[in-house]
Amino acid sequence: MPDILSNIAMGFGIALTWQNIGLCLFGCVIGTIIGVLPGIGPLTTMAMILPVTFWLSPVGALIMLSGVFYGAQYGGSTTAILVKIPGETSSVVTVLDGHAMAQRGRAGPALAIAAIGSLFAGSVVTLLIAVAGPPLASIALLFQSADYVSVMLLGLVSAVVLAHGSVLKAVGMIVLGVLLGLVGTDVSTGEYRMTMGLDVLFDGIGFVPLSMGLFGLAEIAVNLESAGAGGIEAKPVTGLWPTLGDLKASLGAMVRGTAVGTAFGILPGGGPTIAAFSAYSLEKKVSRSPQRFGKGAIEGVAAPESANNAAAQACFIPMLSLGIPPNALMALMIGAMMVHGITPGPEIISKQPALFWGLIASMWIGNLMLVILNLPLIGIWVKLLQVPYSYLFPSIIILCCIGTFTLNSSTADVMVMTVFGVIGYALRKLECEPAPLLLGLVLGPMLEEYFRRAMVLSDGDWSIFVRRPISLGFLLLALALLLAVALPNIRRGRDEAFRE
Amino acid sequence: MNVLLSKDFLAGILYIAFGLLGLWLGRALETGSADAMGPGYFPRIVCALLIAIGALLAATALVRREAVERGRLRPFAFITLSCLAFALLLRPLGLILTLVISTVLARLAEGNIRIVPLLLLCLVMVVANVGIFVLALRIVIPLWPAAL
Numbered sequence: 001m002p003d004i005l006s007n008i009a010m011g012f013g014i015a016l017t018w019q020n021i022g023l024c025l026f027g028c029v030i031g032t033i034i035g036v037l038p039g040i041g042p043l044t045t046m047a048m049i050l051p052v053t054f055w056l057s058p059v060g061a062l063i064m065l066s067g068v069f070y071g072a073q074y075g076g077s078t079t080a081i082l083v084k085i086p087g088e089t090s091s092v093v094t095v096l097d098g099h100a101m102a103q104r105g106r107a108g109p110a111l112a113i114a115a116i117g118s119l120f121a122g123s124v125v126t127l128l129i130a131v132a133g134p135p136l137a138s139i140a141l142l143f144q145s146a147d148y149v150s151v152m153l154l155g156l157v158s159a160v161v162l163a164h165g166s167v168l169k170a171v172g173m174i175v176l177g178v179l180l181g182l183v184g185t186d187v188s189t190g191e192y193r194m195t196m197g198l199d200v201l202f203d204g205i206g207f208v209p210l211s212m213g214l215f216g217l218a219e220i221a222v223n224l225e226s227a228g229a230g231g232i233e234a235k236p237v238t239g240l241w242p243t244l245g246d247l248k249a250s251l252g253a254m255v256r257g258t259a260v261g262t263a264f265g266i267l268p269g270g271g272p273t274i275a276a277f278s279a280y281s282l283e284k285k286v287s288r289s290p291q292r293f294g295k296g297a298i299e300g301v302a303a304p305e306s307a308n309n310a311a312a313q314a315c316f317i318p319m320l321s322l323g324i325p326p327n328a329l330m331a332l333m334i335g336a337m338m339v340h341g342i343t344p345g346p347e348i349i350s351k352q353p354a355l356f357w358g359l360i361a362s363m364w365i366g367n368l369m370l371v372i373l374n375l376p377l378i379g380i381w382v383k384l385l386q387v388p389y390s391y392l393f394p395s396i397i398i399l400c401c402i403g404t405f406t407l408n409s410s411t412a413d414v415m416v417m418t419v420f421g422v423i424g425y426a427l428r429k430l431e432c433e434p435a436p437l438l439l440g441l442v443l444g445p446m447l448e449e450y451f452r453r454a455m456v457l458s459d460g461d462w463s464i465f466v467r468r469p470i471s472l473g474f475l476l477l478a479l480a481l482l483l484a485v486a487l488p489n490i491r492r493g494r495d496e497a498f499r500e
Numbered sequence: 501m502n503v504l505l506s507k508d509f510l511a512g513i514l515y516i517a518f519g520l521l522g523l524w525l526g527r528a529l530e531t532g533s534a535d536a537m538g539p540g541y542f543p544r545i546v547c548a549l550l551i552a553i554g555a556l557l558a559a560t561a562l563v564r565r566e567a568v569e570r571g572r573l574r575p576f577a578f579i580t581l582s583c584l585a586f587a588l589l590l591r592p593l594g595l596i597l598t599l600v601i602s603t604v605l606a607r608l609a610e611g612n613i614r615i616v617p618l619l620l621l622c623l624v625m626v627v628a629n630v631g632i633f634v635l636a637l638r639i640v641i642p643l644w645p646a647a648l
Contacts, residue, residue, distance in 0.1 A: 055637060166508070168560065172515045172553040179522050179546045186539040193539055194525040217579055224575035224610055391621055394606035397579060398625050401586040401602060406639050414587035418580060425576055429568055430511040448542040460535030 004130055011130075011357030015365055020063055020358070023056065024366045027064035031071020032373055035088055036079050036381045037392065042072040042088070043435070044219060046332050047211040048396075050339075051403045058340040059355050063362040065336055069329060070122065070312045070363070073272055074370045077114040077305050078381055082107060090272035090308040093280040097293060097300030104296055109242035111378060113250050113298055114305040115371045116242075121258040121310035122367035128262065129317055130360050133349055136321035140346035145454035146464045150474035152447050155324055157478040158267060159436050161485045169432050177440020178447065180205050187449060200412035207335040209413045210441065212400045213420025214427075214434045220393050221425050242298075250302035253283050257306030264307070265314025271327045272308035279307030313363060320356060322346060324443070328435040331442040506565045512558025519551035578609035594644040595634065599626050 014020060034045045046065050053061035076088030081098035094114065101110040143151070160170045183194045184204030195201040242250075257279040264275035283303040284293045293300050315326045316333075323344035325331040334344045342352065349356045374381070404417045427434055458464035466472050503509055522543060532538030582605035589598045603625045607618055633639050 168557050175550045182543050189539045191539045221576040221579050225572050390610050394603050397582055397606040401583055402629055411587045411590050418583040430507050432511055452537050455534050
């Protein structure tokens, strides 16, 4: 225990330097802005500011990127409550009771409870990462290549199970991602693979151009087809403070929401959105008066808002302790680490303690900043909604172009982005979710490497994967998940959770 | 409705096409054996898997026929054009002119264009991007055409 305390103290020492406070604040502000703005998500934004982070220290870069991610969870709830438009998919359920409260003139307490719930969840999970991260990493050090292969397979399987829509399509997207990840120089033999002789592909398909095309450009094209491009007027907020009764009613919901959110965050393939949905339906089930839900029940705001923030932070646990991203956003964080020359894996905590503890400390500071940013300054964020999309989207496109260019000062990278914009648009039209592809892209090369090593160690004997107990355990878990999703009633529950 | 135009069928075909493309592009790669894998071993497994999934998906389209929603060509076309213009024009024309052209093309993705706000948007884009990337981050990008 004293060990953890001294480590946390060290983390605060790093996070509280002026530069890192500034970066954390900057990340949180950007996160809040994109959280408020519908139609632009944290994944796109993090991909867009990735090039800017190359000028920062690795800790600074991760602090800022994380700030964007959890900042978006706060911002998304603001618009959900005030204008009935969820800024992020993870705030979709908050609309139900949050907006109902706003219509009854209780927008202030709804916003306050959302922020307090997020802060509560954020603080609990930050502590959990600090306590659980190091022991998990030391377990992971026992893993051999075969175990890594199986844990990645488990991750990919649960990504499929939790993905939205057709299971078969999601499997296909992951496999496609793995395939795209193999393009470029083969690590073991140094041979160029599937590069079509293009210089730009020798180092592999760039993570940034791909994600900007797939998420940034394609998303804008789809948004423009459906939505209008004007600004939106929001109702004014009066009286922020929740009553003692509100706080009492939401305390249980916050605790349950945090627990549900943490579980879905750690689970590979999970994330803030499914966490918020699950927390809401759990709250409805345990409530003594479920009929109040949808009509302005404060628990209906507290639970999903705690859950999405808990999940947003809990997914750092497998990323930091195992080096395995549980979802596309964490895959992006891994991409950022690799760009800074840090190899993701269980050694991070022991070899780069400053990075790990500094990041954790910054999360707590960031959560506190977000409450301050969101409550007294709420008026500013609401004004943002009046910026018409017709000015916003050209700016985003230009930022995608110039951001991709600055990575390597290469216009070829911009071409790659454009190509993936086209592919992404086609995939969206065919209802293929692009997020699993990104996960496959990052895990693909790792999967091949560990698979190769495992087979070399076992002299080509495939049974190595079931002979090692750790590996067997992961494989059985993956199998159980696959069977579970095939069962009709669980399937129905999953579809319901995603119905918006 | 025609099965050949359903979402699942087209998605299946797309997966198969990517799988075949991968096999073809990697046709010269050595496969090797399980205990000494060549550079082609794992990619071939992945391609085969992708083709199998694609075939299965295309087959399910017989049961679940759902047509692709009609998209509007305009937003998609202008967004793509805007990025293409940026990639192709940046070297010959320099940053400032490229930004103006790309911004105008991007803005054309959506209707209801008024000239003064559009010019203002271009101005903001030039000032902001030159300010951030050239002046603050000191990235070497030529601002004007090389001939000038």
